[in-house]
Amino acid sequence: MSSMTSGGAMxxxxxxxxxxxxxxxxxxxxxxxxxxxxLPADQVFMDIEDAVAPxxxxxxxxxxxxxxxxxxxDGKVRAVRVNDWTTxxxxxxxxxxxxxxxxxxxxxxLPKVQTADQIVALDLLLTQLEKSHGLEIGRIGIEAQIENxxxxxxxxxxxxxxxxxxxxxxxxxxFMASINMKSLVVGEQPPGYxxxxxxxxxxxxxxxxxxxxxxxxxxxxxxxxxxxxxxKRVAGRSAALGFDGKWVLHPGQVEAANEVYSPRQDDxxxxxxxxDAYEYYTSAAGGAKGAVMLGDEMIxxxxxxxxxxxxxxxxxxxxxxxxxxxxxxx
Ligand code: GLV
Ligand code: MG
Numbered sequence: 535m536s537s538m539t540s541g542g543a544m545x546x547x548x549x550x551x552x553x554x555x556x557x558x559x560x561x562x563x564x565x566x567x568x569x570x571x572x573l574p575a576d577q578v579f580m581d582i583e584d585a586v587a588p589x590x591x592x593x594x595x596x597x598x599x600x601x602x603x604x605x606x607x608d609g610k611v612r613a614v615r616v617n618d619w620t621t622x623x624x625x626x627x628x629x630x631x632x633x634x635x636x637x638x639x640x641x642x643x644l645p646k647v648q649t650a651d652q653i654v655a656l657d658l659l660l661t662q663l664e665k666s667h668g669l670e671i672g673r674i675g676i677e678a679q680i681e682n683x684x685x686x687x688x689x690x691x692x693x694x695x696x697x698x699x700x701x702x703x704x705x706x707x708x709f710m711a712s713i714n715m716k717s718l719v720v721g722e723q724p725p726g727y728x729x730x731x732x733x734x735x736x737x738x739x740x741x742x743x744x745x746x747x748x749x750x751x752x753x754x755x756x757x758x759x760x761x762x763x764x765x766k767r768v769a770g771r772s773a774a775l776g777f778d779g780k781w782v783l784h785p786g787q788v789e790a791a792n793e794v795y796s797p798r799q800d801d802x803x804x805x806x807x808x809x810d811a812y813e814y815y816t817s818a819a820g821g822a823k824g825a826v827m828l829g830d831e832m833i834x835x836x837x838x839x840x841x842x843x844x845x846x847x848x849x850x851x852x853x854x855x856x857x858x859x860x861x862x863x864x
Contacts, residue, residue: 542657542696546672551611551640552576552850553701553750553779555791560585561594561614567601575788576779577611579677582627583618583645584708591623599634611640613677618646619655628656632663632674641675641700646708648684653695660698672698677752681705682712686739693747701778702744703752704737721756721768737772745776753780762790769794778847792851802848803857808833808841810859820861 557575559566561582570578580598582591598614616627628642644656656676664671676698680686686709693702706720715732717724723732737753744751753772756765765787769780779795782788797805812833815826825834848855 542654542661542698546670546697548675548697548700550846550850551700551750552847552852553611553752554795554851555788556613556703556752556779556781557788558585558755558781558783561598562586562590564597564601567597569785571606573785573788574792575610575782576792577613578607579613579615579643581615582623582631583615591617591627595627595630595634598631602631602635602638605638612638613641613643614639615643615645615679618644619652620646625659628659629663632660632669633667636663636667636669636674639674641677643677643679643703645679645705646681646685647678647692648682649688650691650695653678653692653699657696657698674698675700677701677703679703679705679754680740681708686736689740689743690746693743693749699747699749701750701752702740703781704733704740704754704772706733706754707757709736719758720754721764731771733771737775737777741776750778751776753777755781755783756787757783759784759787762786766790766794795847796851796853797844797848799853799856801844802853803855805841805844805848806855807857807859808837809845812838812841814859814861 553576555575556577556579557570557573559570559578559580561567561580567580580601582594582598586594602612614631616631617623632639632642642656642660644652647653653676660674661671663669664674676696678692678699678701680689680692680702685692689702693699710717710720715724716726741751753769756768758764769791772780773794777795780791782791808828811826811828814820815823825832
C-alpha cells in the first residue's frame with residue numbers, strides 16, 4: 535500500500551538540517567523557552583514528556599504554542615517532544631501543539647517508540663491535522679527516540695515507517711532502565727564491565743538503521759551537566775562512529791556539542807579539496823581519470839563518497855573553507 539492510499543505523508547523533500555546540538559527545554563518553563571532563543575544550539579526541542587510533571591503538562595502545551603508563535607528561534611530546528619503512545623496524553627499533545635503552532639514547528643519528537651505502527655499512527659494524525667489546518671502536507675517531521683529493548687529490536691522498521699522520520703535518537707536513561715543495566719550514571723560504563731564500551735552495540739544498531747534509511751542518528755543526554763570534559767568524552771565516541779549530534783541539557787554543553795560533531799577545519803578543507811580535485815580529474819579537461827593523485831594521496835570514487843559526508847557536515851554547520859583547489863597548468 536502506498537503512503538498516499540494509506541493516508542500517511544507523501545514524501546516531501548526534506549532539508550538536511552544541522553543537528554549537532556539538540557537543546558532540551560522543559561515546556562513548563564517560559565523562562566527557559568525564552569532563554570533558548572539566544573543559545574547557539576542547532577535544534578531546540580520543547581518537552582512535554584519526562585521533564586514535565588503530569589499536572590504541568592496542559593500548561594506546558596500552552597507555553598510551547600505561545601513560544602513557537604512568538605518566534606525568535608531563527609536558524610534552529612524547532613521540535614516538540616510529546617508523550618509516548620502508552621500514555622493518555624499523546625493525542626492531545628499533538629493536536630494542541632500542531633493545531634496551535636503547526637506553521638512554526640519543524641518536527642514532533644516521539645519518545646519510547648517500540649514499533650513501526652507507532653510512527654504510522656503519528657504520521658496519520660499529523661496528516662489529518664495538516665489537512666484540517668491548511669498546512670503543507672508532510673512538512674512536519676518525526677524524530678523517533680529508541681529507549682527500550684523492543685524499540686531497538688524494531689529500529690529498522692521504525693526508521694522505514696514514514697518519510698517524515700528525520701532522526702533516530704538514543705535515549706540512554708530510559709534505555710539503561712529498560713534493559714536492567716547495572717549503572718545509574720548515564721553515558722558512563724557500568725561498574726564491572728571492563729572489556730569495552732557497553733553502549734557500542736546499541737549505538738551501532740541505531741546508526742545502521744539511520745544510515746540504511748537516510749536518517750540522522752542522534753545521541754542522547756549526558757546528565758552530569760557541570761562536567762563538560764565528561765560530555766566531550768562521551769560525545770566523542772558517538773561522533774567517531776558517525777552520529778550527527780547529541781542532546782544538550784545545559785547552555786554549557788552547547789559549544790561542546792557543536793565542536794565535537796563538526797568536522798575539524800583541516801578535515802573540512804581536505805574534503806572540499808578532494809571533491810574539487812576529483813571533479814576536475816574525472817572531467818574531459820582533467821583527463822577523464824578514475825584514480826588520481828591529490829598531493830601525496832591517491833583518491834578515487836570511494837574517497838569522493840567519504841569527502842561528500844564530511845563536506846556536507848561542514849556546510850550544514852556553516853563552516854567556511856580556507857583552501858582552494860587549483861588545477862595544474864597546461
Ligand atoms: C532520554 O529521553 C533518555 O531517556 O535518555
Ligand atoms: Mg527518555
